Amino acid sequence: MDLTTVELDRTLRERGYRATVPRRAVWQALVEAQGHVTVEELAELLVDDVDQASIYRALALFEELGLARMSRLGDSDASRWEPAHPDEHFHLVCTDCGRIDHHVGSLVADISQHLDRDHGFEVQRVELVVDGRCQRCRG
Amino acid sequence: MDLTTVELDRTLRERGYRATVPRRAVWQALVEAQGHVTVEELAELLVDDVDQASIYRALALFEELGLARMSRLGDSDASRWEPAHPDEHFHLVCTDCGRIDHHVGSLVADISQHLDRDHGFEVQRVELVVDGRCQRCRG
DNA sequence: TTGGGTGCAAACTCTTTGCAGCGTT
DNA sequence: AACGCTGCAAAGAGTTTGCACCCAA
DSSP states (O other): OOOOHHHHHHHHHTTTOOOOOOHHHHHHHHTTTTTTTTHHHHHHHHHOOOHHHHHHHHHHHHHHHTTTTEOTTTOOOOOOOOEOOSSSEEEEEEEETTTTEEEEHHHHHHHHHHHHHOOOEEEEEEEEEEEEEOOOOOO | OOOHOOOOOHHHHHHOOOOHHHHOOOOOHHHTTSOOOOOHHHHOOOOSEEEEEHHHHHHHHHHHHHHHEEETTOOSSEEEHHHHHHHHEEEEETTTTEEEEEEESSHHHHHHHHHHHHHHOOOEEEEEEEEEOHHHHHH
16 A cells, blocks of 8 residues: 555645655655654665755645654654555554554544534544554563 | 643642742743643743753653643644643644634544554553644634 | 656754753752 | 752763865756
């Protein structure tokens, strides 16, 4: 489901942006990272160097285009990025091992529907983060 | 339900911390602010000046004592603080007017129970933030 | 060819820390 | 009297911005 570089190029051009080498590289690294990476981690993953400022700019653009998504997870100050998923999900962050999982389900959709229908709140984004200890770390 | 200054003093001493003028002032401002304030806003609310570093230290201590809670809400980079609520709730952030509301319900408790029972995940903290447009702003 | 995008460096915001002296216990 | 806490200033992390040059369209 992740966009290929070709599809990224097309999406960029459709919206009037240029398909550049740094943008392709950032996208490729983001996809290969399997989500939840910081900008710093992304910079290390990149084969050809891309300036951090350009990484920030690329990610902000991807977010605007609906291709990527940012979260503040765990105790780190840095933002974490992942390709935008089509499926509703939320994040489980283990405070012991630092592992971050997706929990897929209808919960996020249920919340949106409930708020919209019963409270007149037009949901644009749901961010659900659960901190705790995963099964593995509980022993 | 918010702790008075007297109760704050008692809680601090019980846990081996000193009841000081700056800590009382920060607590009072936090309670009066009705939640969701940044450190900067808190500093403005304070009658007697308290150094920002001391505000940060006081809030971190309150969090450790279970008296306060931090969230990253809205598009601001700054952390927002509120007195710890006894009731389960989550935050509704209006992207138009910036208003932040609590949505009280059993949802957060339901999530905890489900994850613990069905997935072996020991929940320590649930952070649910919903961005969107409130009824008032939808017109 | 042209103007959007990039790299570089500097600036900026939020937060933390080192330290000397003050104030609670 | 002892030492935990504070204010001050400086440092630190993450992110943004200004600008000259470059390259995609």
